[in-house]
């Protein structure tokens with residue numbers, strides 16, 4: 245009998261980690277075969293289900309990622325940039341599909357992911373939800389149709405614990421708007437306006453970040469023209485939408501050639 249793909253969840257005690265453990269453990273398409281946390285985390289050595297306050301799942305949380313990855317076909321990783329680059333190397337060694345939800349990755353991190361993707365598939369997206377990826381495709385189309393007479397501003401709001409800004413999703417939407425206009429986001433990005441900034445530069449894409457309470461994730465792409473505005477909005481109310489996307493990506497990646505993929509590839513958008 246062909247066994248279901250075995251998946252490891254890294255950052256298992258985190259907000260996304262717990263959501264993923266619950267989803268994968270309850271799935272009839274994959275098996276939970278590992279849960280990884282950083283050394284010193286109080287969950288290390290405990291059954292992950294019990295640590296979450298529920299029934300035992302038969303998976304003990306480990307701080308040894310290579311040992312966990314060696315018996316897996318996929319790794320779902322929502323942790324931190326430093327952890328994610330380490331996991332990319334180890335997942336490549338184990339020839340496991342690496343699904344990366346971690347945001348805040350800088351150029352140096354992305355280079356290391358590209359190197360690892362020569363040996364195994366890496367699927368990465370700043371947002372894994374179906375709705376948001378659809379909004380990304382729409383953003384590109386609307387930016388292309390409206391052109392530079394319409395100013396693009398991206399506003400995002402997240403919970404008080406979020407550590408990176410702008411959100412990975414906001415940057416993904418910014419890249420889509422820039423691509424729709426045929427420019428590179430780095431050339432036109434306005435981040436962190438403060439003080440006497442001068443008037444807005446035509447063609448620039450602006451970002452603003454709000455942080456507070458338990459907001460799961462909200463994104464507006466505002467196209468501001470003369471006398472009218474078009475606003476594309478996505479509101480996440482449950483982290484399960486990201487987890488479902490990540491599980492779908494891990495399954496899609498099975499038997500896929502090594503390389504870098506996005507959620508748009510997974511969804512065929």
Ligand SMILES: NC(=O)C1=CN([C@@H]2O[C@H](COP(=O)(O)OP(=O)(O)OC[C@H]3O[C@@H](n4cnc5c(N)ncnc54)[C@H](O)[C@@H]3O)[C@@H](O)[C@H]2O)C=CC1
Pocket residue numbers: 254255256257258259260261280281282283285322323324326327344345346347348369370371372373412486
């Ligand atoms: N792409 C997407 O759809 C989404 C991405 N995210 C991103 O996922 C990341 C995590 O978000 P949250 O779960 O809210 O954060 P969190 O802080 O609740 O969880 C992160 C977990 O990673 C663990 N971790 C950090 N370094 C580690 C290491 N070296 N080894 C093992 N575990 C390690 C931490 O101990 C923590 O438990 C962030 O970058 C966030 O922006 C969050 C939601 C959706």
Ligand SMILES: O=C(O)C1=N[C@H](C(=O)O)C[C@H](O)C1
Pocket residue numbers: 347370371402403406410411412413414460461462
């Ligand atoms: O940190 C979060 O919570 C989220 N992070 C992702 C991002 O940076 O866009 C995705 C989602 O919005 C939740």
